[in-house]
Amino acid sequence: MVSRLKRFLIGKPMKSTHLEDEKLSKLKALAVLSSDALSSVAYGTEQILLVLITLGFAAIWFSIPISIAVLGLLLILILSYRQTIFSYPSGGGAYIVAKDNLGTASGLVAGGSLLVDYILTVAVSSSAGTDAITSAFPSLHDYRVPIALIVIALLTILNLRGTTESASVLAYPVYLFVAAVFVLIVAGGVKLMVEGVHASIPEWGSAVNNISLFILLKAFSSGCSALTGVEAVSNAIPNFKKPAEKNAAMTLVMMGIILGVMFLGISLLAYGFGIAPNEKETVVSQIANATFGRGVIYYAIQAVTALILFLAANTAYSAFPLLAFMLAKDKFMPHMFKVRGDRLGFSNGIIMLGVLSALLIILFHGDTENLIPLYAVGVFIPFTLSQLGMMIRWLKVKPAGWPVKLAINTIGMLTTLTITLIFIFTKFSQVWMVFVFLPIVIFGFFRIQRHYMNIADQLRIDIDEEKPHIKGSTIVIPVAGITRVVLHSISYAKSLTDNVAAVYVGFDEEEIRRMEEKWEQWNPGVRxxxxxSRYRSVMRPLIKFIDTVEWKTAETDHITILIPQFITKHWWQNLLHNQTSLLIRAYLYNQKDIVIATVPFHLNR
Structure with missing residues (x-):
């Protein structure tokens, strides 16, 4: 039943030789890896306006120069990450760059920040998509959490089906959203040129009371949340068709151009229509309403906006498992993240991402607006470390044209460092969790690595000196009576050695006498x-006996505890029986360096 459901949801297993077929073309990669960055158009301008509106409506004209500054940062990041792609074509982005040039600790800070950021990406994107739906249909506001959880479940299943299949499905809504936004920008621009800007909008350059550099920097840092997801392409280079680095670089440039045009267009329309942020209606919804009214086109734009916000999470589904794989390969995360699933994706990473983001949605009741600054800081820390790492690389390697490359990364590092500090100082009350949670994550990475290193040290042998030591064998069989299960176990034990002992734990003398008489009558050839047991415990006297056997024979014999166990036909029937054999096996497994084996006997009714 479970197997059939799994096959229905994720499809039939794929051969390892088909891995190359799962690589992405530029157009599919743009859809999968740019959905996070492109979707930020839906809330980037709104984040700027939310800060400016605290000074009054007259301050909204500042949104235009701030948006242009954000685009300048986008250009720097695109140029910087394009250099990273060609320098590190194996992928890994900020984690690999920082680890290679700045040291392991810096690499783990970058990698840990990105992992947390990808979890936040899924949570924030799902919530933002739900907000777009509830803007159009306010009656659904109370169902925000279930809607977001359903979307996360669907995205998880879709990604478990494989990279190519998910990309084929996601390409249509992503490009539909791009087309819808361009239609909105053109139609809105035409309407403003024909009818003029909104009468109440403040004049460009007009004075604003209480304006300060602090407020402008805070608005700028909020607008930089539109740049989250830019690094995803450099993380996922191995997912591209060959030549992977050239295709990845082209995809990054295409993403930057599309994102820049859409972001600036939405900011200009918001100013032209005199849009102010509204708790119950998004800025994009207000622009669409002002341009087309609440007709078919409005609802179509809202639908594709909601869809792209939901699908923005898919960037994380592409990047998180690959980054987790690289960390696991370096022994900083559990080895299970290195395993490819039936459909050749890193399924454990996909499932873990879905579960953790769903928990965030539940904990914050679907209201993740306060997570957006945390989400942005989680990106800008790796941005800064990646730029600094590339600066060190150019100074060490000094390839042709390195001064220009160094200048680009230096500007990028200083800019992203500034943004990070702005976030910290202007929104400390919202981002302080980074300074608590990130050290815990880094500590966990080192603990995991130490565990793997300790295991390697204890399991490693000298193949020139150490050879198998041949010893005899002693088998101990715990028995509760004379049954077919015990017969089956004794037959197997005697096929291995003649040194077999059956052990019976009795609670009263009459019971023990009957067992001894019956055993003597049966005479299976085993003593x-x-x-x-004075206290009606099976475990205590049995363990004490095993300790004695181990002490006497450990040097000469391998000790095997052979546990007879019958297997019921139906799972619920297990509830009707004592599970002493499970307790014995669990205790010995955790306490003893001896062989523990189970001889199953399957019941058929």
Whole structure:
């Protein structure tokens, strides 16, 4: 039943030889890896206006120069990450760059920040998509959490089906959103040129009371949330068709151009129509309403906006498993993240991302607006470390044209460092969790690595000196009576060695006498050792006996505890029986360096 459901949801297993077929073309990669960055158009301008509106409506004209400054930062990031792609074509982005040039600790800070950011990406994107739906249909506001959880479940299943299949599905809504936004920008621009700007909008350059550099920097840093997801292409280079680095670089440039045009266009329309942020209606919804009214086109734009906001999470589904794989390969995360699933994706990473983001949605009741600054800081820390790492690389390697490359990365590092500090100082009350949670994540990375290193040290042998030591064998069989299960176990034990002992734990003398008489009558060729238990415990006398056997024979014999166990036909029937064999096996497994084996006997009714 479970297997059939799994096959229905994620499809039939794929051969490892088909891995190359799962690589992405530029157009599919643009849809999968740019959905996060492109979707930020839906809330980037709004984040700027939310800060400016605190000074009054007259301050909204500042949104235009701030938007242009954000585009300048976007240009720097595109140029910087394009250099990273060609320098590190194996992928890994900020984690690999920082680890290679700045040291392991810096690499883990970058990698840990990105992992947390990808979890936040899914949570924030799902919530933002839900907000777009509730803007159009306010009656659904109370169902925000279930809607977001359903979307996360669908995206998780879609990505478990494989990279190519998910890309084929996601390409249509992503490009539909791009087309819809361009239609909105053109139609809105034409309407403003024909009818003029909104009468109440403040004049460009007009004075604003209480304006300060602090407020402008805060608005700028909020607008920089539109740049989250830019690094995803450099993280996922191995997912591209060959030549991977050239295709990745072209995809990055295309994403930058599309994102820049759409972001500036939305900012200009918001100013032209005199849009102010509204708790119950998004800025994009207000622009669409002002341009087309609440007709078919309005609802179509809202639908594709909601869809792209939901699908923005898919960037994280592409990048998180690959980054987790690289960290696991370096022994900083569990090895399970290195395993490819039935459909050749890193399914454990996909499932973990879905579960953790769903928990965030539940904990914050679908209201993740306060997570956006945290989400942005999680990106700008790796941005800064990546730029600094590339600066060190150019100074060490000094390839042709390195001064220009160094200048680009230096400007990028100083800019992203400034943004990070602005976030910290202007929104400390919202981002302080980074300074608590990130060290815990880094500590976890080092603990995991130490565990793997300790295991390697203890399991490693000298193949020139150490050879298998041949010893005899002693088998101990715990028995509760004379049954077919015990017969089956004794037959197997005697096929291995003649040194077999059956152990019976009795609670009263009459019971012990009957067992000894019955055993003598049966005479299976194996001696019965009776242990008396004064406190009605099977475990205590049995463990004490095993300790004695181990002490006497450990040097000469391998000790095997052979546990007879019958397997019921139906799972619920297990509830009707004592599970002493499970307790014995669990205790010995965790306490003893001896062989523990189970001889199953399957019941058929």
């Amino acid at each position: 019965l050792i009776v242990l008396r």
